[in-house]
Amino acid sequence: MAGGGAAGVLAAGRAAQMGARVWLMEKNRLLGCKLRITGKGRCNVTNAGELEQFIENYSGAGRFLYSAFHRFFNLELCRLLESYSVPLKTERGGRVFPASDRAADVAEALEKYAVTQGVQVLTSTEVSALSLSPEGGINGVRAGGRFWPADAVVLATGGLSYPATGCTGDGYRWAGTLGHHVTELRPALVPLEIREPWPGALSGLALKNVEAGLWEGARCLRRAFGEMLFARFGVTGPIILLLSRDVPEKPAGALTLKLDLKPALSEEVLDRRLLRDLLKFQRRQMKNALRELLPKALIPVVLRHSGIPEDVFADQLTKAQRQALVHTLKGLPMTVSGTRPVAEAVVTRGGVSLKEVNPRTMASRITPGLYFAGEVLDIDGRTGGYNLQAAFSTGWLAGESAARGPG
Ligand SMILES: Cc1cc2nc3c(=O)[nH]c(=O)nc-3n(C[C@H](O)[C@H](O)[C@H](O)COP(=O)(O)OP(=O)(O)OC[C@H]3O[C@@H](n4cnc5c(N)ncnc54)[C@H](O)[C@@H]3O)c2cc1C
Structure with missing residues (x-):
């Protein structure tokens, strides 16, 4: 043998x-x-x-x-x-x-x-x-x-x-x-490299009970629910390894990973939950108003993707800004640039x-x-x-x- x-x-x-x-x-x-x-x-x-x-x-x-x-x-x-x-x-x-x-x-x-x-x-x-x-x-x-x-x-x-x-x-x-x-x-079953620098800056942060979707252009190749981890080169952890098997050798379109940070909540339910938080923390700036919803390190990233300044007060948030926030929470995008070796x-x-x-x-x-x-x-x-x-x-x-x- x-x-x-x-x-x-x-x-x-x-x-x-x-x-x-x-x-x-x-x-x-x-x-x-x-x-x-x-x-x-x-x-x-x-x-x-x-x-x-x-x-x-x-x-x-x-x-x-x-x-x-x-x-x-x-x-x-x-x-x-x-x-x-x-x-x-x-x-x-x-x-x-x-x-x-x-x-x-x-x-x-x-x-x-x-x-x-x-x-x-x-x-x-x-x-x-x-x-x-x-x-x-x-x-x-x-x-x-x-x-x-x-x-x-x-x-x-x-x-x-x-x-x-x-x-x-x-x-x-x-x-x-x-x-x-x-x-x-x-x-196969390998961490993914991400083009944007922000996941690398969150290296070590683990997310539980999230859903990640792997997209090739407008087509969702696979979704996975569970745990993931940010790393210096991009993302890893159980659901990422699972999705990595579906990364095409020669993608027909841009490969994107979309992260649903609140998969248990529909957009409507999430919007109601946000309204409650914004009311509760109405005199806080947005960077401090989402502490019960997200890990601290992720808040600036989510706000940036939603086009919301960190220092805007919760009670000043417009409906359009709130909708943008819901949209980001349900699909935070990252560009997959490849797999690790x-x-x-x-x-x-x-x-x-x-x-x-x-x-x-x-x-x-x-x-x-x-x-x-x-x-x-x-x-x-x-x-x-x-x-x-x-x-x-x-x-x-x-x-x-x-x-x-x-x-
Ligand atoms: C970090 C990690 C975690 C994993 N976790 C799981 C898990 O939890 N569940 C699961 O199902 N799978 C898991 N896997 C996958 C699983 O370990 C492999 O699929 C499995 O070990 C393959 O078995 P194998 O005997 O073919 O190869 P290996 O287990 O890799 O054994 C091959 C052996 O051949 C020896 N060898 C190579 N060349 C020579 C040579 N020329 N002369 C003499 N000896 C040689 C090597 O030293 C090695 O010991 C994991 C893999 C990794 C890397």
Whole structure:
């Protein structure tokens, strides 16, 4: 097994469970370095949703995952983790986490599973090349300065995001050399850069219960409700990552993010609420009259977008100014100038083309003895535990198939 992340550990464990002699080679000192930082250190291991819901959460690749999910799905994963003393809990949106909120518990349990099945774990061991027999099938790998013979290799080297966790795209290069098509590698689930300077000036400010809409010209591509964060380059946080998947590669029109700061209130209800606040704070300047409605740092931004001077008194606000304020509160605009680089993404979009991989076995259709699992494949899912489940399921299936061998 090349790569000791989510997919590689499961592949190794399952192959050993099937009776194969397995070496798990990981370049880092520890297995599962990325796994340990997932879900802000809490690890959203999977989702409690039904199979069909899962399938819809991967852009285009969902159907490819049917076989892998039939072999090993969320329930099987939960049972496995619980049998290694990791009780789980389900949160909003069906997101499943370890009850301890410790991602390291998940990584350690999976390592224990693999070791218990007889996997020989070789950490600090970088695979440098795949080796082929004269007939063109896999016959081993080069790692740690020597040749390791093998009938099968599972490539589970991950994607390109967070390279400090060991993901530097080695698997893509090897697969490409063997004739596999690697689709364009781009960031998915990634923060967005904003052209205007004001979001950067609010860096660190978090907004809860807001709705962001991503617009391409006059067309709304997607909306998301929840939490976001301003950052020095623009915006990030859960709803922004979710929307980032819909950022077109070549937008047909200007890309705009519109922020509804009061999604629970219709324009009419919001207008009535504003009238009450303006009456209550009638002798205050506008910069001080919106304190109950907005975070302090956001008030000057909202007033500027509404064309209202900060020092105008609340009781002097015209109806047109109030309407402009309502309009801004329901759709504060920002121009999206791009995504952050793939190194900062939660997952990589693109990878080894699914056309050349057998979905029933995860075997290469080009090189006998080669199997793929996890993010190295052209699969990316939404937030909510979908990416890890895809890695675990493809890992399980690849390990099982590699142990069985051809036929
Ligand atoms: C910050 C962050 C938070 C995330 N949170 C979640 C979450 O909560 N839920 C969710 O579902 N998904 C989450 N993800 C996505 C999820 O972590 C990945 O989709 C998943 O880890 C992919 O598994 P993998 O085994 O394919 O790759 P990885 O887990 O990345 O493992 C690949 C391994 O291969 C090793 N490797 C690479 N090249 C070599 C080589 N040449 N020799 C030896 N070893 C090599 C690497 O060191 C690495 O350990 C998150 C990602 C990030 C970056």
